[in-house]
Each structure stands twice: as structure tokens, then as C-alpha cells.
Amino acid sequence: MNKLKQAVFFFSVSAFIVSCAAQKKEMFKAAVFTPKDSFTSGVEGPAVDKDGNIYAVNFEKEGTIGKISMDGKPELFVTLPEGSVGNGIRFNSKGDMFVADYTKHNILKIDPASKEITVFAHEDSMSQPNDIAIDSKDRIYASDPNWKGGTGRIWRIDTDGKVTLLDSLGLANGIEVSPDNKTLYVNANREVLAYDLDENGNVSNKKTIIKFDDFGMDGMRCDVNGNLYIARFGKGAVVKLSPAGEVLKEIPLTGKKVTNVCFGGKDGQTVYVTLMDQGNLESFRVDAPGREFEMARTREK
Numbered sequence: 136m137n138k139l140k141q142a143v144f145f146f147s148v149s150a151f152i153v154s155c156a157a158q159k160k161e162m163f164k165a166a167v168f169t170p171k172d173s174f175t176s177g178v179e180g181p182a183v184d185k186d187g188n189i190y191a192v193n194f195e196k197e198g199t200i201g202k203i204s205m206d207g208k209p210e211l212f213v214t215l216p217e218g219s220v221g222n223g224i225r226f227n228s229k230g231d232m233f234v235a236d237y238t239k240h241n242i243l244k245i246d247p248a249s250k251e252i253t254v255f256a257h258e259d260s261m262s263q264p265n266d267i268a269i270d271s272k273d274r275i276y277a278s279d280p281n282w283k284g285g286t287g288r289i290w291r292i293d294t295d296g297k298v299t300l301l302d303s304l305g306l307a308n309g310i311e312v313s314p315d316n317k318t319l320y321v322n323a324n325r326e327v328l329a330y331d332l333d334e335n336g337n338v339s340n341k342k343t344i345i346k347f348d349d350f351g352m353d354g355m356r357c358d359v360n361g362n363l364y365i366a367r368f369g370k371g372a373v374v375k376l377s378p379a380g381e382v383l384k385e386i387p388l389t390g391k392k393v394t395n396v397c398f399g400g401k402d403g404q405t406v407y408v409t410l411m412d413q414g415n416l417e418s419f420r421v422d423a424p425g426r427e428f429e430m431a432r433t434r435e436k
């Protein structure tokens with residue numbers, strides 16, 4: 136190898152090392168993703184489709200859903216039927232979007248291509264469907280807090296729209312299914328609860344894996360390793376928990392009123408976070424892709 140080639144080679148290697156070091160350094164460091172106040176204070180329910188587009192409710196005004204490209208540019212996706220306001224958003228294996236419509240006690244279904252909106256499930260006795268999760272069989276699990284009463288419930292919505300009450304508990308909020316579909320996580324008040332989840336979507340053996348002494352919790356998601364990323368409302372952070380409830384990391388954010396999280400990006404290793412007091416989304420890189428991202432990729436194969 137001549138001196139010029141050697142110089143080029145060592146420069147390339149050095150640049151690669153520096154690049155890797157920079158990427159590693161930026162891991163778990165949050166940055167602003169969409170402009171402040173591009174969404175209302177009701178910004179919630181981030182979710183990512185198979186093409187990497189990010190969605191969140193209440194873009195510019197209540198009762199809408201915004202669509203955000205991976206470079207952080209938001210635009211109006213749909214306006215919900217009059218009187219409906221969304222909260223949690225998820226996608227099933229077919230790419231259909233589901234939205235918790237808390238004002239009308241609905242789970243809405245949206246066709247991403249035609250943007251047709253239909254009522255997938257309705258339950259009068261719900262206080263309000265808040266956050267939702269979907270298992271590998273496309274069953275939906277919904278949290279249902281009663282803010283005035285200080286109580287809550289969790290429901291299962293089967294693929295035919297049938298609604299079943301699973302349990303009554305405290306102020307149920309964030310909800311998620313583990314990567315192996317054997318655990319349903321719910322946070323209520325300051326506790327993170329874990330239920331055994333059977334193949335029919337029934338729950339049992341509720342236990343508390345962690346209880347925080349301060350601040351609240353909102354939405355949460357699992358990575359492929361089963362670790363939970365939970366929005367710490369009021370603390371201005373996202374906490375990363377092991378499946379056993381051990382605090383592994385805490386990622387500080389610009390705003391304090393953190394409402395929800397989701398995984399996306401080209402490799403599923405970008406976490407997008409909604410913030411009520413900023414009216415926007417922030418993002419940060421993580422060390423493993425999200426559960427839903429991996430499920431979607433596996434289905435495509």
C-alpha cells in the first residue's frame with residue numbers, strides 16, 4: 136500500500152471511529168423534533184406506520200391527527216368526526232390505524248390510504264378510552280381512567296369489535312404488551328403493574344413491579360428486549376425500566392409534561408415523545424428497536 140492509499144485508509148478509519156463515537160455519545164440525548172406549539176396541549180398518542188411516518192393527535196387544533204415525516208415536518212392527516220377527540224394511537228398487522236376516542240367512548244378505525252374513519256368499537260360504560268396497545272393477534276387493550284373518581288379499568292377489544300372488561304384498578308393510564316405477548320403492563324397512579332396474559336387475551340396474577348414516590352406516569356412502550364420506556368408526567372423525563380421493574384436509565388427532556396412515547400426511525404431505534412407543555416414532539420436515539428417496529432418488519436418478511 137503506497138503512502139497516499141495509507142493516508143486515505145487511515146483517514147477513513149479515523150472518520151468512522153469518530154462518527155461511531157459521536158453516535159454513541161448522542162444516544163439517549165433528547166432533541167426537539169417538531170416546532171413548539173405545532174400541536175395543542177392535548178398532544179398525545181404518537182405512533183409510527185410501516186413507512187416511518189409519525190402520527191400524533193391534536194395537530195394545530197383539538198379533534199385532529201397530525202402526520203409527521205421523519206425529518207420533523209408535521210401536516211394535517213385527518214380531522215375526526217365532530218365531537219371526537221383522540222388520545223392513544225396504534226397500528227395493527229394490516230396497517231390499519233386505531234385511535235382511542237375518549238370523548239365518545241369509541242375505538243376508531245382509520246384506513247391510512249382512503250382516510251375513511253369508522254367506529255370499530257363502542258362502550259357506553261367506559262369513562263374514557265385513554266391509551267391502547269395491540270398484541271400479535273391484533274387484539275386491542277385499552278386503559279380507561281375515571282379522573283374524577285380516582286379509579287380505572289382495562290378492557291380488551293377483540294378483532295370483531297367485541298369489548299370485554301379485564302380488570303378494575305386505580306387510575307389506569309399507559310398500557311403495553313410484552314414482546315412475547317405473555318405480559319400486559321399497565322401503569323396506575325404511581326405503580327407499574329404486570330399481568331400474566333394468556334393466549335386468549337385474558338389477564339391474571341397482577342403484581343406491582345415498581346412504585347415511584349414522586350410524579351405521575353402516562354404512556355409507555357416496550358423495546359424488543361422487553362424493557363419499558365415510560366413517560367414521567369411532571370418530571371420532564373422518560374424512564375427506561377427492565378421487565379422486572381429496575382430503573383435502567385432516565386432521559387431528561389425540554390418540557391415537563393411528558394404524555395406518551397413510541398419507537399420509529401429507519402431502524403426502530405428512535406423514540407418520539409409528546410409534550411403537553413411544549414405542544415410538540417422531541418426524540419432521542421436508543422440501543423434497541425421497539426417491539427412494534429420489529430413485529431411490523433417480521434410481518435413484511
